[in-house]
Amino acid sequence: MGGVDCRALFAELGLDYEALSDADARFPQDGMTRLWARAVELSGNPAIGLNMASVVRPSSFHVVGYAVMSSRNLKEGFTRLVRYQRIIAEGADLSFQQVGDSYGLILAIHGDRLVPVRQSAEASLAYTLAFCRWMTGKPLKPREVRFQSDTPVDIAPYQQVFQAPLRFNADHYALIFERADLETQLPSANESLAQLHDRFAGEYLARFSGSRVTHQVRQVLCRLLPQGEPKRDLVAQALHLSQRTLQRRLQEEGTSFQQLLDDTRRELALQYLSQRNLTLLEISYLLGFADPSNFFRAFRRWFGSTPGEYRSRL
DSSP: OTTOOHHHHHHHTTOOGGGGGOTTOOOOHHHHHHHHHHHHHHHOOTTGGGGGGGGOOGGGGHHHHHHHHTSSBHHHHHHHHHHHHHHHOSSEEEEEEEETTEEEEEEEEOOSSSOOOHHHHHHHHHHHHHHHHHHHTSOOOOSEEEOSSOOOSOOHHHHHHHOSOEEOSOSSEEEEEEHHHHHSBOTTOOHHHHHHHHHHHHHHHHHHTTSOHHHHHHHHHHHHGGGSSOOHHHHHHHTTOOHHHHHHHHHHTTOOHHHHHHHHHHHHHHHHHTOTTSOHHHHHHHTTOSSHHHHHHHHHHHHSSOHHHHHHHO
16 A cells, blocks of 8 residues: 555554454554554655545445445435444544534544554545445545644645545544435445344444453543543443443453553653643643642652653653
8 A cells, every 4th residue: 555565564563464354353543553654654655544545345344334335325324334333443433413504424533552643534534435435426525524633735635535625723533525415315225234234233333342341441531531530420421331330341351440540641641741832731631630739749650750850851
């Protein structure tokens, strides 16, 4: 892809290339972050994620792709895509909502310990749009494509792939579609098949959701921390679990809610301190500390120094 030897790249980063053909295989988001970053280095192409638009195929979305294809229209298909997106990837949150008189498919990618790179989100947007064009058999053009990242030096590749107005430095990554485009019936619509695929996807998701609670809690914590210290009941609610079930599942995985909260704060603190544009006060609030002095005490407990001393050594 993009002149990069993918098999060699996977081997270099300790990732299993053969697992790409295994629908049940999962790659950690931090592994994918390192993969994209290295691909950019090797290719010299910061827009390499857009190349994913040229390799689209329904099977890449597992049973979810077929469920979307058999939907009445893209609006119904996107609803299914959001419902089952954890089958495709655990490191991302997808939502579908009305945006003014249009519809938006909104994407957020969450890292574990590393900050996700823009190529990961751009690849997802390009791939999804290519899949929509393939399903409709039309050169579907979004009303707008939004990127959280800065405007690239060369926007020509983005214009070529998306064929739509581009907005950078947005609040989120998103594909914004005209209502009429999403409500037009799909050529592959089949209600009976859609119900069958719903059953398969539901059963798969139920099996797949049986573990990895630790990873899910980390993701929820990352989202909620800027709003203040997350409470256990709020996290349990976000995961559709009771507090008792959440506690039991975490114990089975060898950890606890408080330990995960502390670990997540510690790891995020290092990421934020490396970003010189963030003040220590801002970092304190991003980590959910109502009182900055609590952040300073926690940081000294974690690393034996103050945040300012640590930053000065970077």
